[in-house]
Amino acid sequence: MSSVIASTRFSVLDRSRIREGHTAAEALRDTVELAREAERLGYHRFWVAEHHGVPGVAGSAPTVLAAAVAGATRAIRVGTGGVMLPNHRPLVVAEQFGVLESLFPGRIDMGLGRSVGFTDGVRRALGRDKDDADDFDAQLAELLGWFRGTSPTGAHARPAEGLTVPPFVLAMGEGAAVAARAGLPMVIGDLRDRDRMLRGIDRYRAAFRPSGWSPEPYVVVSGTIAVADSPEAARRLLVPEAWSMAQARTRGSFPPLPPAEEARARTMTAKERDLYESGLAGHLAGTEEQVAEELESLVGNTGAQEVLVTTSTYDREALLDSYRRLARVTGAEPVAVPA
Numbered sequence: 001m002s003s004v005i006a007s008t009r010f011s012v013l014d015r016s017r018i019r020e021g022h023t024a025a026e027a028l029r030d031t032v033e034l035a036r037e038a039e040r041l042g043y044h045r046f047w048v049a050e051h052h053g054v055p056g057v058a059g060s061a062p063t064v065l066a067a068a069v070a071g072a073t074r075a076i077r078v079g080t081g082g083v084m085l086p087n088h089r090p091l092v093v094a095e096q097f098g099v100l101e102s103l104f105p106g107r108i109d110m111g112l113g114r115s116v117g118f119t120d121g122v123r124r125a126l127g128r129d130k131d132d133a134d135d136f137d138a139q140l141a142e143l144l145g146w147f148r149g150t151s152p153t154g155a156h157a158r159p160a161e162g163l164t165v166p167p168f169v170l171a172m173g174e175g176a177a178v179a180a181r182a183g184l185p186m187v188i189g190d191l192r193d194r195d196r197m198l199r200g201i202d203r204y205r206a207a208f209r210p211s212g213w214s215p216e217p218y219v220v221v222s223g224t225i226a227v228a229d230s231p232e233a234a235r236r237l238l239v240p241e242a243w244s245m246a247q248a249r250t251r252g253s254f255p256p257l258p259p260a261e262e263a264r265a266r267t268m269t270a271k272e273r274d275l276y277e278s279g280l281a282g283h284l285a286g287t288e289e290q291v292a293e294e295l296e297s298l299v300g301n302t303g304a305q306e307v308l309v310t311t312s313t314y315d316r317e318a319l320l321d322s323y324r325r326l327a328r329v330t331g332a333e334p335v336a337v338p339a
Contacts, residue, residue, distance in 0.1 A: 224241070
């Protein structure tokens with residue numbers, strides 16, 4: 001293992017993907033069990049995501065799910081990747097994270113994104129529209145102000161006020177500039193467009209303003225990493241997500257993940273096939289030796305302090321095996337967790 005990889009933190013983001021033939025409840029329980037395994041394997045943090053009205057995703061309430069994850073684990077950091085701030089009032093978000101930090105002190109992260117609902121119907125249901133993302137700077141400042149007790153309203157966020165919950169900004173589009181102006185750590189993806197990722201990281205570091213939350217830039221790169229005993233087995237892990245993404249981009253709805261062999265056998269239009277093949281490309285996938293070499297290049301080129309792994313697939317045992325193999329690649333120290 002190289003010194004570059006050894007000095008890098010590795011973490012997990014699970015989106016609670018629903019699998020064909022399985023329920024949303026099973027997907028949520030799978031997320032909690034994956035968090036337990038990530039803790040045993042020595043990963044640094046475990047995050048959950050926010051999606052509304054998506055047939056293939058069960059994780060619609062990230063702070064609720066984070067509470068379940070934190071309650072089922074003992075040491076791993078737990079957070080969100082992320083709470084979509086334009087969908088919520090900053091006071092309510094501060095209160096939720098204040099409760100989490102109070103229950104699980106020193107273990108909670110607050111990952112924040114600027115996306116709004118995926119469809120017009122979801123945005124109407126949330127009482128939001130696309131333009132709400134344009135006010136992300138102000139929403140973020142208001143949220144952080146609740147923790148510092150600086151709200152001009154005279155109200156106070158209980159129990160958040162006075163607590164320190166590390167904030168992270170998910171850098172999609174303008175996110176890198178927002179993170180730099182606010183002086184916050186940045187999470188940036190995805191691995192399939194390395195040039196765009198590098199440009200975003202360079203902009204972030206160049207514009208970063210030290211803050212009370214972070215004195216210097218902190219970069220987390222995120223993306224899919226699949227590790228198996230052969231390149232073909234690793235590529236098979238990528239198939240269900242690639243098929244579902246192709247369906248989402250052509251039909252407007254992200255479906256549950258199918259078994260890999262069934263997805264491969266399904267008829268696709270030319271456009272769907274192109275999107276499917278594109279979805280299989282650019283990830284870190286292969287044997288432990290191959291992934292170690294690619295990781296060294298990725299971390300060396302980006303200078304990232306942390307890698308957030310976002311892999312989803314149908315075969316849960318293959319997914320768990322991939323995370324176990326990746327832990328060996330990264331030199332993570334297994335943690336003895338009390339029963």
